[in-house]
Amino acid sequence: MEPKASSASQPFWEATKEQKFLLPWCKDCEKPFWYPRVMCPHCLGESIEWKEASGQGSVYASAVHWKPGMPPAGDLKPPFVVSLIDLEEGVRMLSNVIGCEATDVHEGMSVKITWEKLSDGRFLPQFEPAS
Numbered sequence: 001m002e003p004k005a006s007s008a009s010q011p012f013w014e015a016t017k018e019q020k021f022l023l024p025w026c027k028d029c030e031k032p033f034w035y036p037r038v039m040c041p042h043c044l045g046e047s048i049e050w051k052e053a054s055g056q057g058s059v060y061a062s063a064v065h066w067k068p069g070m071p072p073a074g075d076l077k078p079p080f081v082v083s084l085i086d087l088e089e090g091v092r093m094l095s096n097v098i099g100c101e102a103t104d105v106h107e108g109m110s111v112k113i114t115w116e117k118l119s120d121g122r123f124l125p126q127f128e129p130a131s
């Protein structure tokens, strides 16, 4: 099942078509946040701008899934990893780490963004080992 774009996340998904990784930033308190929403979770400001992120981060925590997801999680075959990624910009994002053995993913591991093509021209951000 592919993720749907909401009105708040539309700019994010549009940018993924060019494999650009945008984060929403609050113009009032100048902090980034994740996930996309219409109001800043730090100060409740409503002036949002989108800035390109580095795509670099590290694994905060992970769970290895040994059985297929419900509903099946894209092309991921078990075992696969669902991780919380701490991005350089200071936000935490739920994603998958691919491109290595699921059991090799560990806390503090450096990761960078990689893209999985979706059927409608968008790309889903995923992460892979940075080195």
Ligand SMILES: [Zn+2]
Pocket (backbone or CB within 6 Å): 026, 027, 028, 029, 030, 031, 040, 041, 042, 043, 044, 045
């Ligand atoms: Zn704010």
